[in-house]
Amino acid sequence: xxxxxxxxxxxxxxxxxxxxxxxxxxxxxxxxxxxxxxxxxxxxxxxxxxxxxxxxxxxxxxxxxxxxxxxxxxxxxxxxxxxxxxxxxxxxxxxxxxxxxxxxxxxxxxxxxxxxxxxxxxxxxxxxxxxxxxxxxxxxxxxxxxxxxxxxxxxxxxxxxxxxxxxxxxxxxxxxxxxxxxxxxxxxxxxxxxxxxxxxxxxxxxxxxxxxxxxxxxxxxxxxxxxxxxxxxxxxxxxxxxxxxxxxxxxxxxxxxxxxxxxxxxxxxxxxxxxxxxxxxxxxxxxxxxxxxxxxxxxxxxxxxxxxxxxxxxxxxxxxxxxxxxxxxxxxxxxxxxxxxxxx
Amino acid sequence: xxxxxxxxxxxxxxxxxxxxxxxxxxxxxxxxxxxxxxxxxxxxxxxxxxxxxxxxxxxxxxxxxxxxxxxxxxxxxxxxxxxxxxxxxxxxxxxxxxxxxxxxxxxxxxxxxxxxxxxxxxxxxxxxxxxxxxxxxxxxxxxxxxxxxxxxxxxxxxxxxxxxxxxxxxxxxxxxxxxxxxxxxxxxxxxxxxxxxxxxxxxxxxxxxxxxxxxxxxxxxxxxxxxxxxxxxxxxxxxxxxxxxxxxxxxxxxxxxxxxxxxxxxxxxxxxxxxxxxxxxxxxxxxxxxxxxxxxxxxxxxxxxxxxxxxxxxxxxxxxxxxxxxxxxxxxxxxxxxxxx
Numbered sequence: 001x002x003x004x005x006x007x008x009x010x011x012x013x014x015x016x017x018x019x020x021x022x023x024x025x026x027x028x029x030x031x032x033x034x035x036x037x038x039x040x041x042x043x044x045x046x047x048x049x050x051x052x053x054x055x056x057x058x059x060x061x062x063x064x065x066x067x068x069x070x071x072x073x074x075x076x077x078x079x080x081x082x083x084x085x086x087x088x089x090x091x092x093x094x095x096x097x098x099x100x101x102x103x104x105x106x107x108x109x110x111x112x113x114x115x116x117x118x119x120x121x122x123x124x125x126x127x128x129x130x131x132x133x134x135x136x137x138x139x140x141x142x143x144x145x146x147x148x149x150x151x152x153x154x155x156x157x158x159x160x161x162x163x164x165x166x167x168x169x170x171x172x173x174x175x176x177x178x179x180x181x182x183x184x185x186x187x188x189x190x191x192x193x194x195x196x197x198x199x200x201x202x203x204x205x206x207x208x209x210x211x212x213x214x215x216x217x218x219x220x221x222x223x224x225x226x227x228x229x230x231x232x233x234x235x236x237x238x239x240x241x242x243x244x245x246x247x248x249x250x251x252x253x254x255x256x257x258x259x260x261x262x263x264x265x266x267x268x269x270x271x272x273x274x275x276x277x278x279x280x281x282x283x284x285x286x287x288x289x290x291x292x293x294x295x296x297x298x299x300x301x302x303x304x305x306x307x308x309x310x311x312x313x314x315x316x317x318x319x320x321x322x323x324x325x326x327x328x329x330x331x332x333x334x335x336x337x338x339x340x341x342x343x344x
Numbered sequence: 345x346x347x348x349x350x351x352x353x354x355x356x357x358x359x360x361x362x363x364x365x366x367x368x369x370x371x372x373x374x375x376x377x378x379x380x381x382x383x384x385x386x387x388x389x390x391x392x393x394x395x396x397x398x399x400x401x402x403x404x405x406x407x408x409x410x411x412x413x414x415x416x417x418x419x420x421x422x423x424x425x426x427x428x429x430x431x432x433x434x435x436x437x438x439x440x441x442x443x444x445x446x447x448x449x450x451x452x453x454x455x456x457x458x459x460x461x462x463x464x465x466x467x468x469x470x471x472x473x474x475x476x477x478x479x480x481x482x483x484x485x486x487x488x489x490x491x492x493x494x495x496x497x498x499x500x501x502x503x504x505x506x507x508x509x510x511x512x513x514x515x516x517x518x519x520x521x522x523x524x525x526x527x528x529x530x531x532x533x534x535x536x537x538x539x540x541x542x543x544x545x546x547x548x549x550x551x552x553x554x555x556x557x558x559x560x561x562x563x564x565x566x567x568x569x570x571x572x573x574x575x576x577x578x579x580x581x582x583x584x585x586x587x588x589x590x591x592x593x594x595x596x597x598x599x600x601x602x603x604x605x606x607x608x609x610x611x612x613x614x615x616x617x618x619x620x621x622x623x624x625x626x627x628x629x630x631x632x633x634x635x636x637x638x639x640x641x642x643x644x645x646x647x648x649x650x651x652x653x654x655x656x657x658x659x660x661x662x663x664x665x666x667x668x669x670x671x672x673x674x675x676x677x678x679x680x681x682x683x684x685x
Contacts, residue, residue, distance in 0.1 A: 238430055238455070
């Protein structure tokens with residue numbers, strides 16, 4: 001029986017990875033310009049036509065964008081899963097709990113705040129600074145929400161608290177927007193819209209490193225998290241070092257959600273919805289399987305959202321946030337409607 | 345005589361409780377001294393708010409004690425390494441388990457956490473213990489079902505199976521029989537009893553169900569206002585300890601049988617005569633709605649059971665008025681309204 005079960009899970013992983021690969025290829029082909037990707041990849045490998053505009057589109061526009069979608073989808077989904085477990089609350093996620101707003105506040109502080117003093121932030125700190133600011137902002141909000149969650153056990157109240165925190169963050173951001181220079185304001189507004197396509201190769205490298213660190217931490221947490229679901233007291237009595245796990249969880253989610261938000265802006269609903277899809281499909285709450293599997297589901301979801309932004313045939317590109325919302329909102333709605341029956 | 349029995353829990357002058365604004369509130373409100381041996385099923389009894397849960401949590405090291413000594417299998421709950429301590433004591437708290445997508449099997453496997461390695465790969469010995477725990481608690485047929493699809497009784501068994509899989513000499517259970525029907529209640533307690541004798545475990549469970557605790561536990565720990573009384577059930581009944589704690593205007597404990605007698609408040613006399621096999625039923629119903637039933641004729645209010653054309657009827661005579669009822673229910677309803685007037 002056990003063997004059969006493990007076998008089943010392996011099939012699930014393989015099938016989902018194949019689906020992700022297909023989605024990535026579709027995303028590479030899809031776009032306003034038709035590209036024969038096999039040929040262009042050959043060209044890139046042989047580097048014999050580096051000034052070919054088709055390989056430029058592929059290598060400098062589509063590939064970084066899709067890789068960003070892959071990394072961000074993984075990070076958001078894993079951080080959402082970790083948050084749902086941390087709060088033992090099915091509605092937890094980086095966006096709904098206001099953690100993305102915290103990252104936004106951090107970014108606003110450095111981008112707009114610096115410009116208020118006549119300094120150009122990007123020149124001084126580079127993108128590393130944005131990541132740091134976003135991580136600090138999301139980390140602080142995460143800790144705040146967690147403190148609230150210790151007092152409030154009710155899922156809905158926690159959600160409302162997260163939204164209130166989010167509004168508070170927007171209020172402060174508004175103040176910064178008044179003070180900031182026109183140029184930095186434009187930078188910030190574009191950032192808030194969310195985008196997968198503005199990451200450059202060096203930024204992508206930095207983002208991968210941070211997210212790799214976050215994912216590694218989460219993998220180390222996988223087994224204790226299964227016991228964590230039994231509640232603080234039961235977990236402690238089972239020998240789980242509750243404080244240590246909690247701190248590592250906070251660090252991991254902050255790295256994951258913070259860095260994605262820094263580079264791609266606040267991407268809505270991937271973090272909350274993808275882990276639920278993963279649970280529904282696999283029918284398990286074992287984090288040793290769920291962490292990689294929700295990661296893959298998150299990738300599939302964000303790549304699909306990216307494909308949908310460029311509907312074939314139509315000339316214009318939709319903002320990524322609207323397609324992730326279109327995919328994610330029905331799932332969140334379903335969780336809310338299922339109400340009490342929806343356990344983790 | 346008791347030389348070959350190991351003591352698992354020892355507490356000396358233990359004080360536990362909660363920090364309160366401007367001081368410390370000890371719950372229970374005194375120094376605790378107790379000990380428990382292997383192979384004992386101990387029922388922790390006390391009225392609401394007496395500190396049963398606090399005491400269990402303190403023994404499990406989930407709640408800090410203020411002073412005194414506490415030793416579980418030689419370990420101090422607060423100082424010991426949590427992972428080491430989890431090999432000596434397991435507890436099932438009343439925390440709500442909100443896990444879906446977890447089978448009973450996977451849930452019980454979580455009990456092996458303190459014994460397993462980093463990623464929780466279980467070896468054949470672990471799996472053997474998990475199987476044993478599932479078999480012993482009688483949920484083998486449900487082992488592949490999801491936890492959130494179980495009935496309350498089955499879930500309680502799964503919870504006990506998890507503590508059993510943790511393989512500890514001491515098991516604490518906070519109200520394991522709450523929300524259970526009487527049949528499941530007795531089955532769970534019998535299960536605990538068999539576990540204590542079969543595996544020489546010390547099991548302490550808190551409960552509000554005095555009757556089954558007195559009947560099945562090896563020892564009773566009774567938290568009263570000023571001390572904790574640890575005795576075998578018969579002794580605790582004989583010494584009137586329970587009576588002091590639980591006797592009230594409505595209930596009294598019979599010193600000989602350990603059963604409870606409900607005290608009815610009578611204020612109106614009613615006479616009851618006749619039988620036809622329904623005398624006792626009628627007597628109980630009249631008592632329940634607060635009449636003092638006398639077997640002779642009373643001065644003004646009387647019920648006479650008669651047979652009329654092979655049907656039993658109840659004749660109510662109030663002074664000279666006479667009314668006939670075909671059903672006991674109708675009579676009782678009538679008398680209830682009568683009493684209110």
